[in-house]
Amino acid sequence: MxxxxxxxxxxxxxxxxxxxxxxxxxxxxxTTQRPQVVIDAVSRFYAHDNANVHRGLHALSMRATAAYEGARARVARFINAAAPEEIIFTRGTTESLNLVAASWGSRLQPGDVILLTEMEHHSNLVPWQLVAARTGAKLRYVPVTGDEGKLDLSVLDQLLTPEVKVFAFTHISNTLGTINPVAELCARARQVGAISVVDAAQSVGHMPVDVRAIGCDFLAFSGHKMAAGTGIGALYGRRELLDAMPPWQGGGGMIAHVGFFESRWKPSPERFEAGTPNFGDAVGLAAACDYLDALxxxxxxxxxxxxxxxxxxxxxxxxxxxxxxxxxxxxxxxxxxxxxxxxxxxxxxxxxxxxxxxxxxxxxxxxxxxxxxxxxxxxxxxxxxxxxxxxxxxxxxxxxxxxxxx
Amino acid sequence: MSADLTELYQQVILDHNKRPRNRGRLPTANRVAHGDNPTCGDQCSVYLRLENGKIADISFDGSGCAISQASSSLMTTQLKGKDAAEAASLYQQFHQIVTTGEAPEAISDLAAFAGVHTFPARIKCATLGWHAALNALKGDPIPATTESRLD
CATH class of the missing domain: 3.90.1150.10 (Aspartate Aminotransferase, domain 1)
Incomplete structure (x- = not known):
């Protein structure tokens, strides 16, 4: 302990x-440093249980799959998600946000608005610029109140109109240190029928984060900013939203059936995890969750x-x-x-x-x-x-x- | 303060950082180019008046660390009167200084930047202004952002 x-x-x-x-x-x-327990969890996995996950019928593959899916359940518990299936493992916050922008964002149309804030990290800004360019949706920003670094919520009513389909914002600004009132922002998004996307890179390893209390539709974070390894992170998404989203990358692991000309997809989370995932660092991420929750x-x-x-x-x-x-x-x-x-x-x-x-x-x-x-x-x-x-x-x-x- | 740091922040560099020479937009310029260091957000614009193939006047502006500001300032004092070939050759020597720490003889104040070579992350700071100057000499197309910034 x-x-x-x-x-x-x-x-x-x-x-x-x-x-x-x-x-x-x-x-x-x-990036934070890693405690010995996280380093040990990753090395122990590679030293004893290493094999590719899923579909494997041999002992090591079954152990690796159990460890990987156990890590998913641990991460779900860490942020109080309703089910492990609401956790998609990614390379980190950037990939998580790109996933939402590319997959959920593919339904955007000209006339739709993506509402961001002026304090977003490039990772919660550029993916939306890309999807705006593809779909004809427009970007709009909640202003920052100068050096004091707060969101100017006095103009939120004017900005958060029915054309807004996505409201994406950071939980804690990596530049200003501001903690935003995320639960309030998510509630405001819901009122106009927009989905809410929270960048929790700076918050999830630093304070209690409960996705159901926040009321967000999506929440993105990285392992390496919370004492775990690089190249592992997660996207939380509400199950019903994830199940209605198209894949964003194709490959092994995400398909239910593949023909020469068409394929069918697995449900979430596998649908969004094409290719061999980073199971070694997922195990480390679960160890980091244990470590942080114990403290x-x-x-x-x-x-x-x-x-x-x-x-x-x-x-x-x-x-x-x-x-x-x-x-x-x-x-x-x-x-x-x-x-x-x-x-x-x-x-x-x-x-x-x-x-x-x-x-x-x-x-x-x-x-x-x-x-x-x-x-x-x-x-x-x-x-x-x-x-x-x-x-x-x-x-x-x-x-x-x-x-x-x- | 360590010897490496003293070597990096030489008196010449501190002086040029504090009192930059030829700083500001040159009203008579007929060439301009802009340099960005995307890693750190540093920016540098170099303005030239080319007459008969020689740099008749030169200035710079922008923002950046002491190394980039001093380097651009010192560069303007060295490039005045030079043609494109001479400028390119001077840059080669400067590049050698900041990457190896070895200064060819008779290279004057530029040798002050020899200390940069022990701080590899800072080499780009030292060369930012030079890249802009060489691009201005080549008459490379000016990116749209540069034009709007110059308005």
Whole structure:
């Protein structure tokens, strides 16, 4: 059983020196580190149970299938889906969102509207641009209220008209840290008959996420941002919607019958999982779900939120700094800022010299950066193993950088 | 501060970053090109006035890190009076400096960028302005986004 007192011991990658300093890993918004239990679960699977899943009649294939389908059930439980069949394994959030856009989106027509927000990651923006170009549907955006980084919901009524067929939005902004009122947004979408799509990449491993409480139609997330491996993620979709959707990729595993000129599809989730899936990392994802739930995601939310609050407070006290996103309650576990005299990449290069891993740039959010008149920000994003002391290391480093360039 | 970092952020670079030379749109320009670094969102536009095949005047604008800003600034001071062939040869030498850290003799201030080679992720920052300048010299078609940005 993991314990909050010893969480840092669970993550081998944290225990190293970088440029002569203890690693301070504050790039969790990009990818988190993995605990030993996840690494072990994946290696154990490959060492003992590895075989291709489904249709296999031999012992290893049956064990691999049980592990893979067990992982699906575990992920379903992690987000309180009604059934394992509502979980489609994908390569990650990007693929999940592309799946919805390509498959569900194929029914869009000229005159239809796709409503997004200005704070969407490119992965919840470009797939919709592609489907809009194919179908003639139009894009529309809920504006962001400037540096405070909230959605301007005062104009939602004007934007969320009956022409809107899809309302897609992020749960936590990877650039601003804003936590959006997703349940309210989903309810508003339902009122006009639009489907709701939630990008939960930054939230699902950081706070309790219950798809039925949120009331979403689709929800997308990645394993590697919640202590599991890369190349594994999931799309949650309500069963009745999934069963009415066409396949988006063809191949083995997704067919009920194949003829030379026509084929029939399996129901969800197999319909959307053409080809050999990443079962090894699905097993790791299930182990990560166990690990995070043992620690408690409500506590994780408090931990991350407290670090973000502390970092925001200490950064605010520095001169020549511009902080993005809400100050208090609605902030997830990250802070994003720009120094007036030092470019984000110079900050990141200097902080790396102090062993601190940060991210600088547009964070796959170019249109928002453009709107805010920025080319990039520095982002420090936290996870369960980060500490208040590490924030002090960050602040000291930023002070040195400001002095150097001052 | 480590030796590598001191080498990267040399005084010449810091100076050009703080007080960029030839910065801003050149009103008399007859060539322009735009460079983007999609990884980081950095942007650089280079404006040239070509007269009889030589760069009579040059300027740049855009936004980016200290390395890209200083590199573009220093580049403008080096390219004035050069023709396309001379500019291409100067870029070859500059490219060698930022990728190997070895500076040919008599290459002047450009040698300040030798420290970039120990930070491979920053090589593109150093070459962004140069790519734009060489494209402007070639008279490559200007992407639509560049034109709208210049309006």
């Amino acid at each position: 993991p314990s909050w007192n010893t969480v840092r011991d669970d993550f081998p990658a944290l225990h190293q020196q970088v440029n002569g300093h203890p690693l301070v890993y504050l790039d969790n918004g990009a 408690g995601r409500a506590q994780l939310r408090r931990h991350d939120g407290e670090l973000a609050r502390l970092a925001y407070q200490k950064l605010s006290a520095l001169p020549n700094i511009r902080l993005l996103g809400p100050a208090e309650e609605e902030r997830g576990g990250l802070v994003s800022f720009a120094l007036s005299d030092v470019h984000a990449h110079d900050v990141v290069t200097f902080a790396d010299e102090d062993g601190i891993a940060l991210r600088g740039g547009h964070h796959c959010n170019q249109p928002l950066m453009h709107k805010l008149g920025l080319t990039g920000t520095v982002r420090a994003s936290f996870y369960l193993y980060n500490t208040a002391e590490e924030i002090d290391v960050l602040i000291a480093s930023i002070r040195r950088i400001q002095k150097f360039f001052g």
